Amino acid sequence: MTLDPDFWKDPKRAEGIIKQIKGHKNWVSNYNKTKVEIDELEVLYEFYKEDEATEEELDAQYDKTLAAVDDLEFRSTLNKEEDELSCLLELNAGAGGTESCDWAEMLLRMYIMWAEKSGYKVKQLNRVDGDVAGIRSAEIEIKGDFVYGLLKGENGVHRLVRVSPFNSQGKRMTSFASVFVHPLIDDTIEIDVNPADLDWDTFRASGAGGQHVNKTESAVRLRHLPSGLVVECQEERSQHLNKEKAIKMLKSRLYELEIKKRAAEKNKVEAGKMANEWGSQIRSYVLDDRRVKDHRSNFQNNNTDAVLNGDLDGFLKAFLMVDAV
Numbered sequence: 001m002t003l004d005p006d007f008w009k010d011p012k013r014a015e016g017i018i019k020q021i022k023g024h025k026n027w028v029s030n031y032n033k034t035k036v037e038i039d040e041l042e043v044l045y046e047f048y049k050e051d052e053a054t055e056e057e058l059d060a061q062y063d064k065t066l067a068a069v070d071d072l073e074f075r076s077t078l079n080k081e082e083d084e085l086s087c088l089l090e091l092n093a094g095a096g097g098t099e100s101c102d103w104a105e106m107l108l109r110m111y112i113m114w115a116e117k118s119g120y121k122v123k124q125l126n127r128v129d130g131d132v133a134g135i136r137s138a139e140i141e142i143k144g145d146f147v148y149g150l151l152k153g154e155n156g157v158h159r160l161v162r163v164s165p166f167n168s169q170g171k172r173m174t175s176f177a178s179v180f181v182h183p184l185i186d187d188t189i190e191i192d193v194n195p196a197d198l199d200w201d202t203f204r205a206s207g208a209g210g211q212h213v214n215k216t217e218s219a220v221r222l223r224h225l226p227s228g229l230v231v232e233c234q235e236e237r238s239q240h241l242n243k244e245k246a247i248k249m250l251k252s253r254l255y256e257l258e259i260k261k262r263a264a265e266k267n268k269v270e271a272g273k274m275a276n277e278w279g280s281q282i283r284s285y286v287l288d289d290r291r292v293k294d295h296r297s298n299f300q301n302n303n304t305d306a307v308l309n310g311d312l313d314g315f316l317k318a319f320l321m322v323d324a325v
Contacts, residue, residue: 083149101130
């Protein structure tokens with residue numbers, strides 16, 4: 001199809017086909033890499049039986065092969081259309097005042113560091129600072145292949161237990177923050193939005209951004225009347241550009257609603273998932289006990305500093321493997 005001289009006359013169709021080819025190449029490449037490791041293990045085993053390879057060499061190749069198979073099995077869980085997309089990640093501080101706002105900012109930093117270490121592009125779309133420290137809410141865009149599929153299990157409430165630096169008595173405190181992950185639609189996905197269904201507000205942006213950002217009403221708030229969805233964007237200096245981004249954010253949320261609707265219609269609602277509400281935390285970060293534990297997969301990491309610096313892959317893989325069963 002790509003060899004057709006008229007292939008690029010319909011850019012949207014062409015981009016969709018290119019995306020499909022890229023996805024297929026990715027799966028084939030991962031399969032071939034794993035097959036090479038398995039073939040090398042079989043050859044090395046034959047050498048071992050002839051005393052031409054050591055047990056240590058065989059063990060090393062076995063571990064390498066097992067890791068490749070495990071990785072391929074993990075990636076096979078990302079098999080839904082929306083899994084391939086980028087994502088919008090939203091954070092909100094829970095009850096607990098300054099401590100919860102600080103915790104929400106710690107989570108924001110954690111996800112940004114994970115994304116940057118993974119080679120993804122991160123852009124902050126919206127931020128509302130706390131009164132003393134931290135943030136009350138924030139939203140970032142993370143762009144890259146399979147980002148939504150990897151992060152979709154982060155939806156839920158995250159619980160922090162620590163000796164609070166904001167408590168003068170040095171007491172151990174518990175605080176909460178909620179995380180919402182939405183698939184970021186691309187140009188290959190059609191979502192129709194009727195302009196008559198939209199209600200716009202403009203306001204002055206908060207936080208960093210220079211005098212222009214704070215002195216003009218460049219930030220926008222968009223309400224979708226039929227669904228009740230509300231999105232805000234204050235990323236750009238231009239109100240026009242913020243409106244364009246807000247429309248894309250709204251379409252991403254509408255697409256997510258359609259995904260959930262389809263899942264419900266097929267009776268594939270995940271009964272084991274906890275509700276996304278206060279008191280039903282998916283993960284606990286207990287800093288003085290040096291423990292971060294996911295309550296769905298039971299995966300645990302005792303290096304809390306590493307986790308808060310973006311070491312999330314173990315949690316993401318463990319959840320997806322459990323969720324796929």
